[in-house]
Structure formats: C-alpha cells, structure tokens
Amino acid sequence: MFISIAVALIIVDSTIVNVAIPSIVDDLDINSTQVQWVQESYTLVFAALLLVFGTFADRFGRRRILLLGVVLFAVASVFAALAQTGDLLIASRLVQGVGGAMVLPATLSLLNATFRGRERGIAFAIWGSTIGGMVAVGPLLGGWLTTYYSWRWAFGINVPLGVIIIVGVLLFVTESKEAGAPRRVDVVGAVLSVLASGSLVFGLIEGRSYGWWLTDNPPTVGDWTWPYELSIIPIVFLVTIVSGVAFVWWGLYRQRAGKTTLLAFSLFTIPSFRNGNIAALIVSLGEFGIILSLPLWLQNVLGYDALQTGFVLLALALGAFVASGLAGAFGNKISPATIVRAGILAEIVGVAGLGVVISAEATWLVVVPFLFVYGLGVGLATAQLTGVALKDVPIEQSGQGSGTASTSRQIGSALGIAILGTVLFTSVGASLDAKLADVPGVPASVRTEIVDVVVDSAGSAIPALEKRSPELADAARDAFSDGTRYSAFAAAGFLLLGFLASLRLSGLAPHHEPEGPTGGEPAATRKAAGSA
Structure with a gap:
C-alpha cells in the first residue's frame, strides 16, 4: 500500500498543477513558455535522473533511496507552495523532479525484487493502474484545492502525504539491494545522459520562442544576450546528438x-x-501530452472552473480503474502483449475522438465518453508494458532495468509534453492570426498584439477579450479549440506509432514464474507484500 502511495504522490504531482495553471498564470503573471516549464521542469529532471537513481537504488538500498526521495520531494513542495515568482516555482519543480526520480525506480525495483509468480503480476497491475488513475485524480484534487483554497495547496498537500509514506515504509517495507555490487557509479555516463535528455527537451520547448533555425528572440542571461543570427536551438540539438x-x-x-x-x-x-522499452517510449509521447492542453481548453474556452475541470478529467481515472479490473480478470488468460495492443488501440480511439469533438461550442457530455475510453487504454497499456519489459530482467539488475523502463516512459512523456505543447501554442497563434485577419477594423499591429497576449497567457486572456469585443473573444476561443484539436490528433499519431511498435512484443502466453523469492533476495523481503 505505501509503495503505491509513493507512486501516487509523484504521479499526481505531474498532473495536479494542470488545472491550477490558469490561477498560477493570474497570480504569478507567467507566460506560455513558463507554463510549459512549470510542467516540463519536473518531467525533464525526472526523466534525466531516473537511470542514475535506479543504479543508486540497486547499490545503496532501494528503501533508502525511496525515503530520501520522499523527503526531498516534500521539502521542495513547501518551496513551490510559497513561491512568489514563476522562476522560483520552476526552480522548486526542478528539485521536486530530483525527488521524484529517486522514488519511482526504487518503487518499481522493490516490486521486481520482492514479488514472484502471480503476486508479481498483481503488484505490477496495481503499480501501473496507480499511475494511470492518478493521472486524472491529480487534476480533480488540484481543482478542488484551487477552487476552494489556493493553487498553493496543490503543492502543500504533498507534505502530509510524504509523512504518511515515510512512516509506512519504515514500518512495513524491508530494505533490499544488489548483493556485492560495487558502490562506484559511472559519473561520466550520468553527466552525458542528463545532457542528452535535458538539451533535447529544452530545445523542443524553447524553439518556438528563440527560433528553430534563425534567432527570433535572442536568449538573455543577466547583461549578456545571444549575439548571433543563428538561433541557439540548432546548437542545443547538436549537444543532444553528440552527448x-x-x-x-x-x-x-x-x-x-x-x-x-x-x-x-x-x-x-x-x-x-x-x-518493451521502445514501445513504452513511443506510446508515452502521445499518452500524457494531451493532459497539458485539455485543462487550459476546458477553463479558458468552455469557462469551467478548476473543480469542474477536475470532474471532467475524472472520467480518465474511472477508465483506468476499470482497466485494472479487466487486466486482473483476463491477465492469466490473455497474453500481456495482446492486452497492451488493446490498450493502445483504446487510447487512439479516445484521443482521436477528442480531436473530432473539440470545438468552442462543445460541452462536457461529448468529451467525457472519449476521456473514459482513453483512460481505459492507459490503464490496460501502462502496467502490462512495464511487466513485459521487466519480466526477463535478472533480479540483481532490477534497479537498472526498472530505471531504464521508467526513463523510457518519462522521456517519452517529456517529449510528448514539449512537442504537443509546441503544436498547441503554434497552432493557436497561426489560427488566431488567420481568423483576426477576417475581422474588419483590426489592423495588423493590433492583430499581432492580441495573438501574443492569448498565446503568452496560455489562453487565460480569452475571458478578458470578451469585455473588449465579443467578436475577438469568439475568434480566440475558436483558435484555441483548433490548437487543442491539432494537439489531440498529433497525440493520436504518436499512439499509432506506438501500436506499430507493440507488434514486435512477444505474443506468447502470460509469463509464469515460480513462487517465492529468487536471485539471492532474502525471504524477509516478502514482508513488503502487504505494503504494495
């Protein structure tokens, strides 16, 4: 149970801020690039450090790394809750990402090293369903806290949850680590992995601001400004390739x-x-990126408040929890690869369906069914992909294996948020500019000003446009709906590629392992069974 709560803590935090973003924009006056970084800073560091802490968990103790991660995560959450500027909030999110990167591979490694046979399948199903369900429970919790209290409590809630996890893990989870493993860590490899993943996501997010090839808006650090006509983004991508x-x-x-x-x-x-890792990375590109744009569209276009938005997104969680029951019922009768493919197909239907029904005149009634189908797919695919990837990994390498599996998913998620966020805001800007060109009496300078305000505010300026001109507000709502729709179709495209990748997964019957711990793990680790 406490391992599942630890997973829930870090996954909820990756989604809980989505519905709070409009309130954060208003309170801290952040722009659309900072909106992406409030999301992406956490995911970026999370993805970059998973391999490092997966290895640390194997060598220094999985429970120890888990506990240190929870403590760091809770402390960073306090600073995020108290942040007075967008930059301080982003910095706090970076530190949260470090804590999250310590927690996730440790939880997965503990499950992989502790459970065998049928119990192992159940443990992975709970772990995966927790991820799928928390993706949507996070927005509901964030919506409730933002509506009735403050967006700051979306971070403050992590502190009491952290205390519960620490106490439970100390009482019920037994330490495990790779016996006889050297304690030296590949520092050069760690630095190169951080450079590669960090520069890639940075380039994808900032390319829209700085220019993909030639400099549009030169980056500035203090008194220094980028002096060249060539944008910094191609150089950043070169760093990605080289590293x-x-x-x-x-x-x-x-x-x-x-x-x-x-x-x-x-x-x-x-x-x-x-x-399994190839499929997981590609699927993750499309799985969670859409969660960035939907809350913005629901609040800024349809006019829902944060709590109402959370209730709409709850359909995703319900689908994921239903999927966990289906996986448990058919897990011993249908091969994991078949369940994965069925899940990805359900995700494609759900996301593509959202793209079809999204418009400025849409209501929650047409959105919820597709969110439920989408959640059903997430619940089916997430746990089974993890199980497929790790089922043949030796126990002594479970930390590295789980760190790699988690890294594949998180890098995919980070890239998905970066790419789909870029699709969203670029499409909104282009669509709004075209629509305003057809509005009489709007000169080019005013058109550019409105487009910049809507894009930079991530859509939160749309309600204010209503006071200036209902016609301008309608154009902005239509344009933001266009961007959200294109983002959904792009996500569906990535999921389709993920489905094609899943065809290479083994279609054999479910993998059965002997009961009881193996690989040198002490029998005492069975004590952790009650804590999963």
Missing part, C-alpha cells in the same frame, strides 16, 4: 572493460526488454 552518441559509446566501452555502467546495455539483448 547521446557519446553516452552510448562510453557505456559500451566501460562494459567491454568489465566496469560498471549507468545503463546495463546487455539488457537490450533481451527481446522483451528491448521491444
């Missing part, structure tokens, strides 16, 4: 030399691990 290639080369070099590596490259010789 990514160097990471792989360095890891293979150390592996041949018999030294420890951050990523167990030998694991990729296991077909289930290799194919």
Whole structure:
C-alpha cells in the first residue's frame, strides 16, 4: 500500500498543477513558455535522473533511496507552495523532479525484487493502474484545492502525504539491494545522459520562442544576450546528438572493460526488454501530452472552473480503474502483449475522438465518453508494458532495468509534453492570426498584439477579450479549440506509432514464474507484500 502511495504522490504531482495553471498564470503573471516549464521542469529532471537513481537504488538500498526521495520531494513542495515568482516555482519543480526520480525506480525495483509468480503480476497491475488513475485524480484534487483554497495547496498537500509514506515504509517495507555490487557509479555516463535528455527537451520547448533555425528572440542571461543570427536551438540539438552518441559509446566501452555502467546495455539483448522499452517510449509521447492542453481548453474556452475541470478529467481515472479490473480478470488468460495492443488501440480511439469533438461550442457530455475510453487504454497499456519489459530482467539488475523502463516512459512523456505543447501554442497563434485577419477594423499591429497576449497567457486572456469585443473573444476561443484539436490528433499519431511498435512484443502466453523469492533476495523481503 505505501509503495503505491509513493507512486501516487509523484504521479499526481505531474498532473495536479494542470488545472491550477490558469490561477498560477493570474497570480504569478507567467507566460506560455513558463507554463510549459512549470510542467516540463519536473518531467525533464525526472526523466534525466531516473537511470542514475535506479543504479543508486540497486547499490545503496532501494528503501533508502525511496525515503530520501520522499523527503526531498516534500521539502521542495513547501518551496513551490510559497513561491512568489514563476522562476522560483520552476526552480522548486526542478528539485521536486530530483525527488521524484529517486522514488519511482526504487518503487518499481522493490516490486521486481520482492514479488514472484502471480503476486508479481498483481503488484505490477496495481503499480501501473496507480499511475494511470492518478493521472486524472491529480487534476480533480488540484481543482478542488484551487477552487476552494489556493493553487498553493496543490503543492502543500504533498507534505502530509510524504509523512504518511515515510512512516509506512519504515514500518512495513524491508530494505533490499544488489548483493556485492560495487558502490562506484559511472559519473561520466550520468553527466552525458542528463545532457542528452535535458538539451533535447529544452530545445523542443524553447524553439518556438528563440527560433528553430534563425534567432527570433535572442536568449538573455543577466547583461549578456545571444549575439548571433543563428538561433541557439540548432546548437542545443547538436549537444543532444553528440552527448547521446557519446553516452552510448562510453557505456559500451566501460562494459567491454568489465566496469560498471549507468545503463546495463546487455539488457537490450533481451527481446522483451528491448521491444518493451521502445514501445513504452513511443506510446508515452502521445499518452500524457494531451493532459497539458485539455485543462487550459476546458477553463479558458468552455469557462469551467478548476473543480469542474477536475470532474471532467475524472472520467480518465474511472477508465483506468476499470482497466485494472479487466487486466486482473483476463491477465492469466490473455497474453500481456495482446492486452497492451488493446490498450493502445483504446487510447487512439479516445484521443482521436477528442480531436473530432473539440470545438468552442462543445460541452462536457461529448468529451467525457472519449476521456473514459482513453483512460481505459492507459490503464490496460501502462502496467502490462512495464511487466513485459521487466519480466526477463535478472533480479540483481532490477534497479537498472526498472530505471531504464521508467526513463523510457518519462522521456517519452517529456517529449510528448514539449512537442504537443509546441503544436498547441503554434497552432493557436497561426489560427488566431488567420481568423483576426477576417475581422474588419483590426489592423495588423493590433492583430499581432492580441495573438501574443492569448498565446503568452496560455489562453487565460480569452475571458478578458470578451469585455473588449465579443467578436475577438469568439475568434480566440475558436483558435484555441483548433490548437487543442491539432494537439489531440498529433497525440493520436504518436499512439499509432506506438501500436506499430507493440507488434514486435512477444505474443506468447502470460509469463509464469515460480513462487517465492529468487536471485539471492532474502525471504524477509516478502514482508513488503502487504505494503504494495
């Protein structure tokens, strides 16, 4: 139970701020790029450090890393709740990402090392369904706290939850780690992995602001301003390529030399691990990026408050929880790969359906059914993909394996938020500019001003346009609906690629393992069964 609460804590925090964003925009006066960074800073650091802390968990103790992560996460949440500027909030989110990166691979590694046979399948199902369900419970909780209290409580709630987790883990979860593992960590590999993932996501988010090739808006740090016509973004992507290639080369070099590596490259010789991670990364590109745009559209276009938005998104959670029951009922009768494919197909139907029905005149009645189908797919695919990827990983490498599996999903999620966020705001700007061009009496300078205000405010300026001109407000609502729709279709496209990737997963019957702990784990770790 307490392992599941720990997972819920970090997953909820990745979504709880979505419905609070309009209130944060109003309170802290942040722009659309900062809106993406409030989301992305957490996910970026989270994804970049999962491999590092997965290895730490194996070598220094999985429970120990879990507890340290929860403490750091709770402390950072206090600073986020008290932040007075957008930059301070983003900085707090960065630290939260470090804590989250310590927690997630430790929880997955504890499950992988503790449970065997049928119990292991149930544990993974609970773990995966927790992720799927919390993606939507987060917005509901955030909506309630934002509406009746303040957006700051969306972060403050993490403190009492952190205390509950710490007490429960200390009482009921037994320590486990890789016996005899060297304590030295591949520092060079860690730095290269952070550079590769961090620069990639940075470039995707900031390309819209700084210019994809030539400089549109030069970055400034203090008194220094980027002096070149060539944008900084191509250079950032060059860093991604160079550091990514160097990471792989360095890891293979150390592996041949018999030294420890951050990523167990030998694991990729296991077909289930290799194919499962490829599918998980691609699916994650489309899975959670849409959660960025939907709350903004529901509040700024349809006029719902934060709590009403949370209730609409609750349909996603209900679908995920129904999926967990279906997976439990059919998990021993249908192969995991088949369940994964069924889940991805349901996600495609749900997200593409949202793209079809989204408009400025839509209501929650047409949105909820597709959100439910989408959640059903998330619940089916998430847990089974994790199980498929890790089912043949040796216990002594479970931390590295779980860290890699989590990294694949989180990098996919980070890229999804960055890409779909860029699709959203770029589409909104282009659509609104075209619509305003057809409105008589709106000169080009005013048109540019309105487009910039709507995009930079992530849509929160739309209600204020109603006072200035109902015709302008209608154009803005239509344009934001267009951007949200295009974002949904892009997500569906990524999910379709994920489905094609899932065709390489093994279609064999469910994997059964002998009951009881193996791989040198002490029998005492069974004590943790009651805490999953």
